[in-house]
Amino acid sequence: MGTSSRHWSDSVKKSLIIGAVIIVLGGISFYSYKKNQKPAITYSEYSVEKGDIAVTILATGTVQPKNRLEIKAPVAGRIDEVLIKEGSKVRKGQIIAWMSSTERAAMLDAARSKGEEEFKKWSELYLPTPVLAPIAGTIILKSVEPGQTFTNTDAIFTMSDHLTVKANVDETDIAQIKLNSSAMIVLDAYPKSPIKARVDQLAFDATTTNNVTTYTIDVRPEETPDFMRSGMTANVTFSVKEKTGTLLIPSEAMKVVDGKTLVMKKNEKAPPTETVISTGLTDGKRTEVLEGLVENDVILIQDYSIGDGAQNSSNPFSPKFPKGGKRSSGGPR
Template sequence: MNRKKSIIAGSVSLILILGYFLFFFQKKGSERYIEAEVKRGNIEITILATGTVQPENRLEIKPPVAGRMDRVLVNEGDKLTKGQIIAWMSSTERAALIDSARSQGVEELKKWEDLYKPTPVVAPMSGTLIKRNIEPGQTFTVSDAVLVMSNRLTIKAQVDETDLAQIKINQDCDVRLDSYPDIKISSRVERIAFEAKTVNNVTTYVIDVLPLSTPEFMRSGMTANITFFVKNKENVLTVPTEFLNYENGKPFLLVKSAVDNHKEKKVEVKVGESQGKNTEILSGVEEKEKIILKVTEQEQKKSNPFMPFNNRSKKASTSGSSSGANQRSSSGSSSPPPGP
């Protein structure tokens, strides 16, 4: 019995101690106000994506017969035209015959070189040589890709299906390569894939982006960051997105009274485009009007008497959000802001 009473007494003591600490550390909120101004500015809507530099058409040049390479006339990076002779090769039979004639002297070699001409290797299309896999004197088979060409380099961008409706053919965009992040490459959308790719339940479409002028340093396989320009509005009324409040799904702003700095009024507004940080205002407020954001500060009611320090800690929080999709609810009532 005594043990049971001791347990009960201990439990009651613990509850009292917890209640004491909860009482002394109970937090209450205080409000302060941040002020901004309705301004004119530009709203630019963009879509960001990543991609990889790849040849639009990658063509492997393979010899028609097995043999040996006599001369290679081009190097990687050279610009080629369709029909241009880029190498000379000998079939296995010619290579054996020329080697035999060379052992018999210069005159015999010249005779057979004039009678049995080498075979030219020509460029099948105009473009750039991106890979040279052969050197003079090396042998090859019909399955060996001795040279590789591409007509031009493009960027294969992965765009989420939710953004696809905002991507159009010939749309302007900028490309920045991870290898050269400070250089902007003006480009345009050339092709939008008809078939989607789904990886880890994320559906994307491949967008072919073509540089208006391909820089010399661009290489196949480079990682690229693409900015698609969807819409650009200039000289429109804007406010910081975090200042927008929502009540019953309708946006409003707290506008500072022009007569009394200690008062504000709730003004319903019509919003337009948003770029995240700033939002376009179509109607409801005028340029240079002062708007207010109410911020709640959480502070300790009383310090712990057992702690050696008696400082108060404060934590500020706002009930708003930075976009219209994540709406900030508010009752619309507030106490007057402090004067300037």
Template sequence: MKRQTRIYIFLGLFILAGSIIFFSCRKNNSQDKTQETRLVKVKLGNVTETVDATGDVVPLNRVEIKPPVSGRMEKILVDEGNRVKAGQIIAWMSSTERAAIIDSATAQGPEERKRWEESYKPAPILSPISGLVILDNVVPGQTVDAGTVLFALSDQLIVLAQVDEVDISRVQLGMKALITLDAYPAQKITGKVLAILYEGKNTSNVITYGVKIVPENVPPFFRSQMTANISLVVNQKESVLLIPIQAVQVRPNGDKYVLLSKGEGKPAPTDIQTGVENGTQVEIVSGLNAGDEIVIQHVRYRPQTANTATSPLMMGPRGGSSSRGGGGH
């Protein structure tokens, strides 16, 4: 009889514990998410829509200068960063034959060397274009052959942006561009689109197209191969009606609307037409006026606590510490 009574008692306790857990979970689940609202006024402002891309600083035209014959470099007249003109002498070199003769004459004394230097002149290395020396690859006394790159010149440094194929149709020649270099993030450089390349580039199954951008003024800190972040200005408007983009809702048929505040009454769905957007703000073409108040709804999710309910059968804490005392008996 006593055994049967114990069974009924434990059964009752399990039913009671289950009921407590069930109703606690229902209560917690009903509080997992709440809806919050806030009012925002329609304001006048400026909005810019851009296509963002990354790229590198590169020469518009890169020219490599190689020696006409094998030999030895005698004098280097320019350094990297110097500007040169077309036809300017930028170095002197000796052919292999002249270098051997000068070395032999040097062994015979300074007068003999001077006589040969005056009668057997070194060959000049000329700059083929006007531009900037971006590579100085040799030093005096260095032996070179006909395939050695002595210098590299650039007529102008530009930015080559890689634009995703889904955005390339929005890019046009002459479009304004804003350039920021990773090395100089505080410096904003303005440029324009010079050319859109026809051949795409496949990187990990992502197709991009090169877009050449010419800075309006090339800053002195520009260096070839610097990483650049580019914003191509697709559209730009000033003094237009703006609202936060999260205020815009879309009906199943694609029509856009907002919840227009009616004071103490229920907000009224109001159809709108939108224009330029930049990811955070959107232009209102029609449907609202400056000063109107619209309602933005936020759904806030609350994380559930670890112990949503406590069973009466749990006689001690669920954590790592024991319910027993440390040292008493």
């Protein structure tokens, strides 16, 4: 009885060991099979439709006065009265302050000590000197207050004719930007208030920093808003080319073979075919089609999935599709 029981126990142990080995070997084989399995190629459909496309160049810059002008008095003296404040718009020749020369200021101080009548008499005989705005523009800095003395080398006011954005553009993009072309300014301080602008000046001299060569482009707002200030950081979008109502497809739908641009076109009663197309503008995400496709043609865009029946996984680096196109899951038929 004891011998029979021991023999049965050994048989069970051998069976369990054999079963465990089979399970392990089966798991390894399955893992190896799944690991070596090639991705199943699937496709998504995209209906070609018309839309708008714009090629743009992005750059950063700083708000600066186009012409910054320091106003200095012709002689040393003292400010009697300031007629403007910072931010005031002035015209050329406008009186912005009254001043007394050092001699007049000393004489009036002596007259005042003798009484009001004496002071009035000499004030009318010896008139103050006006400080005039040399150009039309905006007062951006007021450096003096009434009663303050200064020399003829001190800047008592600073003004500018108008504000511009000086944007730094890479040398590879400079050829695409033209004088008077449109642009859009967005200030970091006011991101929800874009400002329409135009290219006012292209620099002829380059600046090289850390082996990167850039050119400074002056961008002038069509209308300068009150919140725009000198020194603000700005992002500028330059419009290079635009087209409306043109055929567009996702750029990821194309491939280039032997110098030809191809797309996979779906056919109603035949297998899909590779079609040669001619392209135009591209913004990186979408590309204009000049020849080879017509509106409402359906093209196939390759996706990837692991295993049969697995869900298609979109490439996270692929561009998003425009709202105009109709994209639905499916395979080539």
